[in-house]
Amino acid sequence: MEKLEKRGNVFGRIMQNELSMLVVALIGLMVVFSILTEVFFTPLNLLNVLRQVSYNAIAAIGMAMIIISGEIDLSVGSLQALAGVLAVMALNATGNVVVAVVVALAISIAAGVANGVLVTVLGLNSFIATLATMAIWRGMIMIITNAVSQIISVPDFSKIGTASVAGIPIPIIIMVVLVVVFHFVLNNSAFGRYIYAVGGNRESAKLAGLNVKKIKMLVYILGNLLFGVSAVILTARLDSGQPNAGEGMEMNVVAATVLGGVSMTGGTGTLLGAIVGVVILGVIQNGLVLLNVNSFWQDVVRGIVIILAVYLDVRRKISVEKRLLRESQQAQQA
């Protein structure tokens, strides 16, 4: 009993355990791939893994915030194409990289407003609403491009995805900066508290004087803005505006977020957990490629990891409840 009390906060303990558990799993995977392949544990390959996961990680920051606030956004993948291709079109028309980036971000903000209005003003279920916008964004970009890729005619734009500063690729720098900033927002700002509150208990949050709709709206806008950043990097790396870019990305990002301990029911989870989740998925994919595993099998493995992630989420909740009950019974018998 004494030990239990010393360690205090169950919540923090589980989250810490969970984060450390994830890190252990990650290290385990890395050891396995290092043994199985010669290439895996080389600076070049590790940097490559980080660069590959960078845009998923940036999108996962937004997704983590949205899921913590008690909602979801499935339109992330389609937005990659919509924002990316329109940015390329703006780029080719003006020759100005800044204009292209601004166009991508502005479209993302507009998409965030649209999703936010559907969920908060019209009160639609976010799963269905964003499933619909996912189809709409994808359809729109297909109509605009007639399903033809847009070649980038200003090479400077592609440098966002390929260039390095002091040996570190730009996408990784952007990712690290954003993780640090949003980790601070979630943990050290009033807005961060509000995100956990509206996701944890919407009614309690409302009665405590929080403007639930405004908070959810802001979360959608910020989240989609982050999706826009990832769209810019993805487009730059692809070196073209692809109308089918980001297909299936929602699955990767949601899975990584849940794998990282962000509960689908909202109100719990950490940003760092979500990022570790993204890296784990990235390492698995990279390892399988290095092992020459057929890409169809990669899909199967990814699906299994998702099932595992959701199963862990369910188990987590059950074990918290059981622990609470056990502890209170012990306390009562004592």
Place this chain on the structure above:
Amino acid sequence: MSETLLEIKDVSKFFPGVRALDHVDFDLRPGEVHALVGENGAGKSTLIKIVSGLYTPTEGKMFFGGKECSFESPHEAIMQGVSVIYQELNLVPHMSIAENIYFSHLPMNKMGIVNKKKVFDDTRELLDYMGLKENPRTKVNALPVARQQLVEIAKAVSMDSKIIIMDEPTSALSPTEIDNLFRIIRDLKQKGHGIVYVSHKLEEIFELAERITVLRDGQYVDTVNTPDVDAGKLIAMMVGREVKDLYPKVGGTIGDVVMQVEHLTNDIVKDISFYVRSGEIVGFSGLMGAGRTELGRALIGADPRFEGTVTVGGEVLLPNSTEASQKAGIGYVPENRKEQGIFAAADVKFNMTISTIKNFSAKIGISKSKEVEKVNEMVGKLGIKTPTIMQLIQKLSGGNQQKVILARSLIKEDLKVLIIDEPTRGIDIGAKAEIYSILDQLAQAGVGVVMMSSEMPEILSMCDRIYVMKHGRISGELTCDEATQERLLQRAI
């Protein structure tokens, strides 16, 4: 053994942070009314839920007709002949009276086709017996709450259950309806049914019950024969000490009006006008469904106001914004802590500061050290029992959770009015007195307190002025000196 319909031996039920029932005994004989009494939170509802199969006991044994059994689901309990009439109604609003009464045991032919004519004919007969002049085809949601409660009772009668449990059956009924109910109860008794009667109203218990079992704080106090006790003795058993200790009212100095409400109207509450002065505790009393909770929600803008104004500190509040009412200095403590108050996945600190977190500002973001300091101060001040402020709020007892939710409002520096709905629901008796003391100190500090409560003793003992509500309207206003239980009831019914 076969003389008892129901026997409960040494039953306990634990929940996280609460010992809801602690080694309780209870038995019921055919042809008797056995009353179950105790304060809110004494464990009456938990006991009922165990008998009806909603909860499985943590420890102990249950016997039905002398045979040991434990129900895994409410359905099993119904099949064994247990009917429960809950305080919260369990009717399907969009179905007819007849369908509601018979849907668990519809008369069917071999093909599984429902004999509709029989359903309606039987219902007609049953309603006549109950003294209800309603058409069996009327949809339940078209009936007033009192009639709905009678339909619920008719349902239990129709099932011919050996054991009928009634939880506060008269709380929404008029005097004639109550007489009618008592006639039915006596008739059921003669036919050999056993009735468990749960009520706060002691006069009803003395009129109906053969025996009385008293619970207190989840513990079994005693079972007595009704002729052997009087009201005073019964109350002493329920409370466990002199009642006057419970209400430590000193009272504040009453000052200017801090909240003025004029002609407030929405879909539930109609044309409500009242005022609250600083240092004053104003109570809202009334029957279940009178609109007290809805008024509280409308005051803070949680439910929109259609007409009328709420003025606090000279400022007319927006009709639908809890954010605006918080900013104007209104604090709110809801009725259902679990669903509307706490953030279960978060710790004590998070729960306490969520309304005021912006005030703990650092250069960028929030200052966690200022926050921790303030939270620790409140934990000490209110005597919140928690190992650390990082403890999950779920793990605290109901009383300590309530103090955390109260503290959420108390740390507002500009708190002018506190609205608190059912201040002590589901709280054990020791913590109750502490909550009352906190409310009293608030009034002394010049805050206007608005208290909605279904418990007359706390309204009568804590309030300076009392408004009575009925059908969403204010039906009476009484000062502390004028108010008695009878006068409140007269205006409520």
